[in-house]
Amino acid sequence: MESCILIKNGTLVSKDHDSAQRDVLISGERIVSIDHTIPEKKGWRTIEAAGKIVSPGFLSIHSHDDFYLPLKEHPQLLKSVLYQGVTTAVGGNCGISNYPIRKASLNELDSYQGFLHYIEPKYEWESLQEYLDHIEGRVIVNYIPLVGHGTLRVLNNGFNKQLIGEPKENLIRMLRNCLDQGAFGMSSGLMYMPGTFSTTDELVELTNILKDYPNTLYSSHLRGYSDTYIESVQEAIEIGERTGVRVQCSHLGPFGVVHGPKIDQVLALLHQADRRGVRIGYDSLAYCGGSTTIMALLPPWSYEKGVAQFLQDIQDDSFFDKVIDYLESYVPQWPSWEGSGWTDNFVRCLGWENLFVLSAGNQDSIGKNFIQIGRERGIDKYQTFREVLLEEKGSAIMYMAGVGACIDDKGDMSYFDKMIEDPMCTITVDAIFQSDGRTMPYAYGTFPRIVDRYVNTKKTISLKNAVERFTSQVAEIFGLSDRGYLRGGAYADLVVFDLASMKDYPNIFAERPQLSTGVEYLLINGQLIIDNRIFHDRLPGRIIRNSR
Numbered sequence: 001m002e003s004c005i006l007i008k009n010g011t012l013v014s015k016d017h018d019s020a021q022r023d024v025l026i027s028g029e030r031i032v033s034i035d036h037t038i039p040e041k042k043g044w045r046t047i048e049a050a051g052k053i054v055s056p057g058f059l060s061i062h063s064h065d066d067f068y069l070p071l072k073e074h075p076q077l078l079k080s081v082l083y084q085g086v087t088t089a090v091g092g093n094c095g096i097s098n099y100p101i102r103k104a105s106l107n108e109l110d111s112y113q114g115f116l117h118y119i120e121p122k123y124e125w126e127s128l129q130e131y132l133d134h135i136e137g138r139v140i141v142n143y144i145p146l147v148g149h150g151t152l153r154v155l156n157n158g159f160n161k162q163l164i165g166e167p168k169e170n171l172i173r174m175l176r177n178c179l180d181q182g183a184f185g186m187s188s189g190l191m192y193m194p195g196t197f198s199t200t201d202e203l204v205e206l207t208n209i210l211k212d213y214p215n216t217l218y219s220s221h222l223r224g225y226s227d228t229y230i231e232s233v234q235e236a237i238e239i240g241e242r243t244g245v246r247v248q249c250s251h252l253g254p255f256g257v258v259h260g261p262k263i264d265q266v267l268a269l270l271h272q273a274d275r276r277g278v279r280i281g282y283d284s285l286a287y288c289g290g291s292t293t294i295m296a297l298l299p300p301w302s303y304e305k306g307v308a309q310f311l312q313d314i315q316d317d318s319f320f321d322k323v324i325d326y327l328e329s330y331v332p333q334w335p336s337w338e339g340s341g342w343t344d345n346f347v348r349c350l351g352w353e354n355l356f357v358l359s360a361g362n363q364d365s366i367g368k369n370f371i372q373i374g375r376e377r378g379i380d381k382y383q384t385f386r387e388v389l390l391e392e393k394g395s396a397i398m399y400m401a402g403v404g405a406c407i408d409d410k411g412d413m414s415y416f417d418k419m420i421e422d423p424m425c426t427i428t429v430d431a432i433f434q435s436d437g438r439t440m441p442y443a444y445g446t447f448p449r450i451v452d453r454y455v456n457t458k459k460t461i462s463l464k465n466a467v468e469r470f471t472s473q474v475a476e477i478f479g480l481s482d483r484g485y486l487r488g489g490a491y492a493d494l495v496v497f498d499l500a501s502m503k504d505y506p507n508i509f510a511e512r513p514q515l516s517t518g519v520e521y522l523l524i525n526g527q528l529i530i531d532n533r534i535f536h537d538r539l540p541g542r543i544i545r546n547s548r
Contacts (some may be wrong), residue, residue, distance in 0.1 A: 001042070003027075003028075003039070003045075004025060004026060004027045004032075004044045005025075005026040005043050005044065005045045005046075005047065005492075005523070005526065005528070006024070006025050006026075006044070006045070006046045006047070007023065007024040007026070007046075007047045007049050007054055007435065007494070007496065007521075008023050008038075008040075008046055008047065008049060008050070008203055008274075009021060009049055010022065010023075010024065010049030010050070010052055010053070010054035011049075011051070011052065011053050011054065011498060012024070012054050012055070012470065012486055012487040013054070013055045013463055013467045014055055014056050014467060014468070014471060014485060015468050015471070015472035015485060016483075016486060016487060017308050017453070017486055018464050019463070019464070021036075021485060021509055022034050022035060022036060022346070023035055023036070023037055023038040023445075024038075024054060024494070025038050025525065026492040026494075026526050027073040027190045027526075029491055029492060029525040029540075030490065030491060030526065031486065031487065031488055031489065031490050031492050031494075031510060032381060032488060032489075033488055033490075034259070034350055034486060034487070034488060037177050046375060047496065047521055048141070049290055049496050049521075051498075052496050052497065052498055052499075053284055053463070053467075053496070053497050053499050054486070054494060054495075054496050055085075055467045055470075055471065055486070055494070055495055055497070056087075056120065056470075056472070056483070056484050056485055056486055056490075056493060056494060056495070057085060057086065057087025057088065057471070057472035057483075057484075057493035057494055057522065057523070057524065058084065058085040058086045058087060058088075058447050058468070058470040058471060058495065059086070059087070059088040059089075059090070059327060059470065059471060059475060059483070059484055060086050060088070060089045060090065060428060060429045060446075060465035060484070061090050061248070061283050061425075061426050061427070061428055061474045062090060062093050062219070062250055062283050062292060062428035062430050063089040063090060063091050063093065063429055063430060063431065064091060064094070064096070064116050064252065064430070064431070064432060065078065065089045065091045065097040065141070065143065066091035066092050066099065066131075066145065066451050067091075067116045067117055067118065067144075067332075068118055068433060069091075069135045069138075069139050069141075069143060070121075070124075070131075070135055070433075071118060071119070071132060072122055073118075074139070074140065075140040075158075075537035076537065077433045078140060078141060079515075079524060079535055079537075080141070080443050080444045080513070080515055080516075080519050081141075081429055081431060081466070081524075082141070082274070082522060082529055082530065083444075083515045083516055083519055083530065083535075084429070084444075084445065084446055084447040084448055084450075084516055084519065085298075085447050085470070085519045085522060086141065086334070086447070087141060087142060087483075087493035087494075087495070087522065087523075087524045088141060088142035088143070088144065088185075088483060088484075088493065088544070089141050089142070089144070089429075090144040090145075090146065090474075090478075091143060091144070091146065091185055092145050092146035092147055092148055092183070092519070093148075093149030093187045093219060093221070093250060093430075094148070094150075094179040094187060094188075094189040094192070094221040094250065095148060095149045095151065095187050095188045095189025095190070095192060095195045095221060095471050096112070096113045096116060096150055096151055096187075096189055096192075097119040097145070097146065097148035097151045097186060097187070098113075098116075098121075098130055098131065098149050099126075099127065099128045099130075099145075099147070099151075099178075099179065100126055100127050100131075100152075100155065100174060100177070100284070101123055101125070101126055102126060102152075102155050103123070103126070105154065105155050106123075107306075107452065108154050108158055108159065108306070109151070109154055109155065111158075111159075111306055111307045111308075112150060112151070112154045112192070113148075113150075113151065114395065115293040115395055115397060115432075116384065118433050118434065118435050120211075125131075125184075127171075127177065128145060128147065128178045128181040128182065128183060128278060129179060129181040129182070129504070130179065131145075131177070132145065132543045133181060133400040133544065135505075135543065136543050137539065138536060138539055139541035139542075139543070140524070140529065140538065140539055140540070140541050141213065141541045142483065142493065142524065142541050142542050142543075142544055143541060143542075143543050143544065144184055144428070144478060144544045145182060145183050145184065145543075145545075146183060146184055146186060146187045146219060147175065147178040147179075147183045147185075147187070148183050148186075148187055148189070148244065148330045149186050149187060149189070149193055149195060149198070149203070149206065150189045150194065150195045150334075152171050152174055152175055152186075153171060153194045153195065153198070154194065155171075155174065155244065156168075156170045156171040156174065157171065157194065158194075159193055159194045159286060159304055160194065161194070161197040161341075163198065163202055164198075164366060169447075169494070171206075171278065172206070172209065174432075175206060175209060175299040175416070176209060177486070178308060179209070179210070179212070179213045179216070179546070180197075180548075181545075182543075182545030182546050182547070183216075184215060184216055184217065184455050184478055184546045185210055185216040185217040185219065185222070185246075185545060186206060186207065186210060186216075186218055186219075187218075187219040187220065187221070187250075188203060188218070188219070188220045188221065189221040189348060190220060190221060190222060190223035190232070190336070190343065191221055191222070191223065191224070191225075191296065191343045191344055192221075192296065193300040193304065193341060195221075196300055196336045196337070196341040196342070196343055197300075197336070197337045197341055198337065199335070199337050200235055200238060202333070203218075203239055204238075204239055204242050207239055207243045207245050208243050208245070208274070210243070210245045211243065211244060211245055212548075213546060213548055214479060214546070214547075214548065215478055215479030215546055216245060216246070216546065217245065217246040217247065217248050217477060218239060218240070218243070218245050218246070218247050218248070219247075219248040219250055220239075220247065220248070220249060220360040220407055221250045221251070222235075222236060222249060222250070223235060223335075223336055223343050224230040224332055224334070224336070224343040224344055224533070225253070225254050225255040225259070225343075225344055225403075225505060226255040226256055226259050226332065226344045226345070226348070226349035227260055227331055227332045227344075227345075227348075227349070227360035228332050228334045228336070228343060229254050230262060230265055230266065230269070231334045232343075233249065233266050233269055233270065233336075233387060233475075234269065236249050237269060237270070237273045237278055237280060239275070240273065240278045240279060240280050241276070241278050242296065244279075245279070246279040246280070246281075247278070247279065247280045247281075248280075248281055248282065248317075249270070249280070249281070249282035249283075250282075250283060250428070251283060251284060251285050251290070251403060251430060252266070252282040252283065252284050252419060252425075253284055253285060253288070253290075253403055253404035253419060253429055253450075254266075254293055254403075254404070254405050254415065255290075255344055255346065255349045255350060255402065255403050256349035256402050256403075256405070257402055257405055257406060257407065258349065258411075259349065259405060259474075260405030260406070260415035260416070261415065263405065263415045263416075263418060263419050264415075264418070267418070267422055267424075269421070270282065271386065271424070274424070279514070280317050281424050281426065281477070282421055282424060282425060282426075283425065283426045283427060284404075284420055284425050284426075284427065284428065285404065285428060285430060285442050285446070285505075286420070286427060286442055286445070286447070286449045286450050287404070287440070287441050287442055287445075287446075287449070287506065288399050288401075288402070288403060288405070288407065288408060288409050288413070289399060289400065289402070289403050289404065289407060289408060289409075289440065289441075289508070289527075290399075290400045290403030290404070290440075291358055291398060291399050291400065291432060291440050292397070292398060292400070293393065293395070293397060293398070294357075294388070294389060294394060294395070294396040294397070294398050295307065295394050296344075296346070296398075297327075297346050297347070297355065297398065298310075298323065298327075299323065299326045299327075299340055299341075299342045299345075300304065300340065300341040300342055301340050301342075302314075302319075302323050302326075302461070303394075304502065307393070307394045308319060310394065311389065311393060311394060312389060312418070313490065314386055314389060314390070315390070320382075320386055322417050324382050326340075326342075326345075327345065327347045327348075328347065330342060330343060330345050330348070331345070331348065331498075332345055332525055335337075349402070349528055350400055350401065350402040350403075352370055352381050353369055353371060353400075354369070354370060354400060354401035354402045354407070355369055355370065355398055355399075355400060355401075356368060356398065356399040356400075356401065356509075357369075357373070357395075357397075357398065357399070358397045358398055358399040358434075358438050358439075358440070358508075358509075359396060359397035359434035359436055359438060359439075359522070360388070360392050360396040360397075360436065361391070361392055361436050362388075362391055362392070363397065363436075364376075365388060365396070365440060366468075366509060367508075367509035369381075370384045370385050371384075373388065380418060387463040392406065395520060397432060397434055399440070399508060399509075404416045406417075408508075409506070417454075417458070417460070420450070420454060420461075421454065421460045421461060423465065423469075425469065426469050426470075426473055426474055426477075427446060427447065427450055427469060427470060428442075428446070429442055429443065429446045429447075430442060430500050431443030431536050438508065438509050438510070438511070438513075439443060439513075440508070441506035441507070441508060441513070443506065444504065444505070444506070444513045444514070444515060444516055445503075445504025445505065445506055445516045446504075447470060447502075447516075448502040448503055448504045448516040448519075449503075449504040449506075449516075450470075450482055450519050451463070451466060451499070451502040451518070452502050452503050452504065453501075454466065455502075456499065456500070456502070464500065471484040471485070472484045472485055478544075478546075480544070484546075485524055491521075491525055491526075491542075492525060492526040493523065493525065494521075494522075494523045494525055495519055495523075496519075496520050496521035496522075497518045497519045497520060498518050498520060500520070500541060501517050501518040501520030502516070502517070503517050503518060504516045505517075519533075520533055524540045524541060525540040525541070525542060527540035
């Protein structure tokens with residue numbers, strides 16, 4: 001038998017265990033035995049887990065790790081996520097994926113998704129197959145790939161509104177290639193151009209292709225989370241109903257406290273669809289507040305000729321005044337592809353006072369909104385907005401207070417809590433890492449926060465239910481039978497944690513946020529990544545490819 005790890009006297013919590021005290025024996029990459037008592041043998045590593053919870057490693061259903069896994073420094077970037085208990089990440093979300101790429105389209109591609117890069121990318125791949133082969137054996141976590149609809153659209157159709165003719169045929173061919181090469185489905189980012197111009201019929205046609213492959217899903221950053229929130233959820237349901245493909249609504253929380261009451265109607269719509277047989281679910285961040293590129297604050301028509309041209313255009317006062325007029329007055333309309341393409345006016349639904357710079361080359365801007373920056377510079381918020389856009393070349397990352405229907409987890413969180421506590425909800429980390437700024441609290445505390453707030457404090461979610469949502473509920477979505485479970489023969493992705501110590505320490509603009517506590521041991525494919533709270537940047541992660 002290979003080198004073994006024996007976890008003794010742990011309290012097992014999983015789909016198959018409800019606080020049962022058992023021993024777990026691991027050999028190589030797999031769990032080989034779970035029993036009341038397994039005698040120790042010479043040469044084995046023994047972990048004493050009396051009084052601790054032993055569960056499957058957590059699966060983060062929504063990440064952008066595809067942009068970080070090719071980097072040698074990715075273990076340190078993802079360290080904060082691993083300390084939460086995450087062993088598997090699903091990437092290629094929000095319509096954006098770090099594959100496929102085409103060298104001839106890099107300028108347009110960078111305009112679309114460059115904000116997700118930690119450093120200047122060195123592409124050593126073009127196809128999904130080449131990307132997965134490139135990172136195979138070099139990653140610290142397990143990885144499940146989706147392919148981004150927006151990425152495919154930019155590569156084959158640029159930022160054009162209509163997708164027809166040869167570009168459409170090329171996109172379909174590229175989508176099929178990705179599915180053949182192991183993608184588990186397609187994601188869309190309908191808030192971002194060019195996704196905002198995609199019709200429901202276009203998305204249905206492309207999603208129908210997924211039916212030719214097992215275990216696939218359509219994951220969507222919805223077309224609107226504010227004024228058109230209800231219609232956007234209805235669209236996601238319609239796509240699931242017309243195709244029969246499973247649909248995942250990404251980070252469901254609405255934008256703005258004013259839209260919080262809509263959560264009741266949204267949850268009702270989702271559960272009604274589920275009862276009709278539509279295969280649908282959703283995930284949520286663990287915190288109120290969100291982050292995105294500064295360009296998302298702008299109406300799409302203003303940069304439809306590309307970011308470089310936009311940065312020239314806003315230096316013209318008449319053009320910039322038109323942009324500001326839109327920011328102050330525009331109400332998003334349904335459907336977005338028939339109007340201006342703007343799905344969420346953040347100034348309208350959140351307010352200038354709740355839009356903060358999270359990451360920027362100018363470190364003096366970080367942690368401040370445009371009103372505060374303007375006060376320091378002696379100019380108004382509008383001119384400040386223009387200056388920040390120009391000095392950051394449109395690549396700053398924003399923190400948006402009020403996403404999720406509450407401000408910074410203060411005040412009335414009843415609608416947010418209702419969304420988290422619903423049994424349909426799975427949990428997402430959704431972290432974006434920046435070399436010149438900060439990252440959101442969910443990069444540091446997502447899963448411990450759910451345990452601390454909802455299991456330990458409010459007691460509205462049982463520990464078993466929380467663990468299932470972190471593990472087997474996600475595994476079932478992707479048709480995985482050997483991850484997300486504590487079973488003989490399953491891969492040894494495990495977390496050993498102290499229930500009472502599972503806590504997060506959110507500090508949005510901290511330079512060095514504190515790691516969450518509670519996770520004492522983390523194993524990925526049988527290798528210890530966290531060993532009695534000590535981190536080891538080994539690379540035991542595996543690429544999980546879909547197969548026909």
